[in-house]
Amino acid sequence: MSLKSKNIIKQLLLDNLSATRQLAEKLSALLKIGDIIGFEGNLGVGKTEFCRALIHGLGYKEDVPSPTFSLVQIYEPPMDDLKTAPVWHLDLYRLDQPQDVLELGIDDGFDTAITLIEWPDRMGRYLPDQHLQILLSMDDHEGGRKMIIRGDDHWKARLKELNLDDE
Ligand SMILES: Nc1ncnc2c1ncn2[C@@H]1O[C@H](COP(=O)(O)OP(=O)(O)OP(=O)(O)O)[C@@H](O)[C@H]1O
Ligand SMILES: [Mg+2]
Secondary structure (H helix, E strand, C coil): CCCCCCEEEEEEEECCHHHHHHHHHHHHCCCCCCCEEEEECCCCCCHHHHHHHHHHHCCCCCCCCCCCCCCEEEECCCCCCCCCCCEEEEECCCCCCHHHHHHHCHHHHHHHCEEEEECHHHHHHHCCCCCEEEEEEECCCCCCEEEEEEECHHHHHHHHCCCCCCC
């Protein structure tokens, strides 16, 4: 059992892709270096769409491809930009075994960037306890998604600032 227990912080209904994007942009405003978010949910549920909007929300203007085959994409701000945090975006679906994640240099990412991880269960015990957990699932109506956000008290306090409506 982990010492830092994760509770449900929010349950939301995202009616369409633009609702997903709006939430991601809102969340991007409070993220900082050292934050880790794990995105769980089936293939095609919207993990990458959320990460893409979040990375754009942080100020990156370029395309955000899915790291399906590269496993990791790193976004670095220009040298003279002191505001924008680096981002590591991972998709671990194709990771063969948990320890292979170390070869991606993920320890560096945790310390120096905001880390977004799709399929975080693939890295097993190498996933730090303090990560924020975002679970996505399909809603009954087309284009709708259910989202459950889980995290420790520290995350709960930070997310309060977002004033998210409960569904
Ligand atoms: N409300 C919604 N939120 C997010 N995506 C949505 C929504 N409604 C429809 N979509 C569509 O669902 C698809 C989500 O694809 P995406 O690549 O983000 O999934 P994923 O969870 O990253 O899958 P994978 O496990 O393969 O990485 C996109 O085609 C997107 O347009
Ligand atoms: Mg994806």
